[in-house]
Amino acid sequence: MLNNKRRFSLMTTNSHSSSQKVGTINGTKVNEMHAVEAPLSGAADEAFVTSLRGRFVEGRFVYRQIFAIRSYEIGPDKTATMETLMNFLQETALNHVTSSGIGGDGFGATREMSLRKLIWVVTRIQVQVQRYSRWGDEIEIDTWVDAAGKNGMRRDWIIRDHYTKEIITRATSTWVIMNRETRRLSKIPGEVKKELVPFYLNRIAVASEEKDCEKLDKLTDDETSERIRSGLAPRWNDMDANQHVNNVKYIGWILETVPIEVLEDFNMTSMTLEFRRECRQSNLLESITIPTTRVIGESNNSINRKPHLQYTHMLRLQDDRIDVVRARTEWHFKQKLQ
């Protein structure tokens, strides 16, 4: 064991710049002379770090970020979870804004929005998963924005396998602007529109006929008896930097009322979330799931890849039964590898 003095000097040593590194390896003193480091120069190192957050492609209209699926981003079946995908989508969206040069001081807000105390609020998001990535897989996510009606913005994403370029996930979302103090929705001010328009790209990730535009109905009490879980309490760490429940956390609560056999034997191939109300730390939630279609067996001959199972979900405040999130999910039976 090294003596204290030497150990401390070792621990604070920067292995890139130190010229006096000495350590004990398997009982034998060694120094830098014996070391063969991976050839990664300082400049390459900095380029790598810059690339970690992604970069613009296609003339700054598309923002692309590469991810390697990490060990803790997979579920029990060793593939990336829907939560992981949603986290990745959020990350690329925020890095897109930051890298665009129009970013303000908030979570994805532009400078002109920040000046007016305006924030983005997502009202709906739809994710279609063709294939879930496995631990160690590399994926690349493209994201871009476009106008959505007069006072909204659409943000789309395409996830590809980094090597084969196979499209493995498509997603689309709608955003509106809210005043962070009054919590009322706002029109997009002209100055904000001026910031956004140069980035607008008229391209869609989810084909019109695949887009889930159907109204998500409120579940009535009669229907809600089937699968319900009450007393879901947001934890301190479930809050985001705006002191609201992080959107991704809702997925976990929704999945709490999906039968365990479905989680084990089916892949969630589609999820549509409609955000209807903000949720704060003090709120207690109730999660409800009801099956809406069951067409097992029909899908093998179907071109449209009809789901084997479909569910409607609701997260509502336990006290006054006001709904916070409505959702629809589709599931396909897992192809088991022999």
Place this chain on the structure above:
Amino acid sequence: MLNNKRRFSLMTTNSHSSSQKVGTINGTKVNEMHAVEAPLSGAADEAFVTSLRGRFVEGRFVYRQIFAIRSYEIGPDKTATMETLMNFLQETALNHVTSSGIGGDGFGATREMSLRKLIWVVTRIQVQVQRYSRWGDEIEIDTWVDAAGKNGMRRDWIIRDHYTKEIITRATSTWVIMNRETRRLSKIPGEVKKELVPFYLNRIAVASEEKDCEKLDKLTDDETSERIRSGLAPRWNDMDANQHVNNVKYIGWILETVPIEVLEDFNMTSMTLEFRRECRQSNLLESITIPTTRVIGESNNSINRKPHLQYTHMLRLQDDRIDVVRARTEWHFKQKLQ
């Protein structure tokens, strides 16, 4: 809006290789000629992807991985959470094994271990946080292993600010080997030792006098009245690839019985976890926290940076009160920025 045919060809286009990319941007047709892409060549791209998982430094005795703190890895105070740090530590450890060439088919097991159906089990981990990183910060994590007694392995980590090289976190852990079928502890077979020894590095991340070797006492029923939460149920997504509760999930349950004011106003500066029993999906847990020291005000003049608060924690099976995890945490009052 593009017609269907063109839209589909766009969506399946690989922007790296396509020579015929045409899109509509703000109503005007554009093609690749107008695009100015960030200068990242195919070769640089591959080097980047390889680097995502980290690399060996210091003559293959130390493994280093760089992380940029992502938007969803921070808590309400906009700094990385303890869960995030623990995830990063796990990730570097697994990538270390995979990159070493001795990896088997399991979660960090070596080839000779896999042949014998042996898996690693962590028995204790201690993390000392000097400073929590913020969203966007870049950190680098060094990890290495050494022998721990006759039948254990020690794994240490140092987290540095990537730019200043300031040490911001130190961690140490103890691992033993278990038969994955009998679930009994095993000696380290000679063949496994032969795989490991070439990587052993006699260097410690946590100084002996800082190491928390104190026994973590079982909390008695008298003590446990203060803060207790029952009915904690592991969710399907809390399971790891071995069908056990992921170690990191325990942190969330432990924090559920820490007062919210502490979570808000204090930083957790140290955490020691002792893993005593496996936990499966069907188990219901109980989380208990009791304060063990309270020395607010003394710390300003203290060289040893004594904690302002200290807690002892226990997670136990609700049915038979057998403890699964014992823990100790230390907390310092947050320095509020003016």
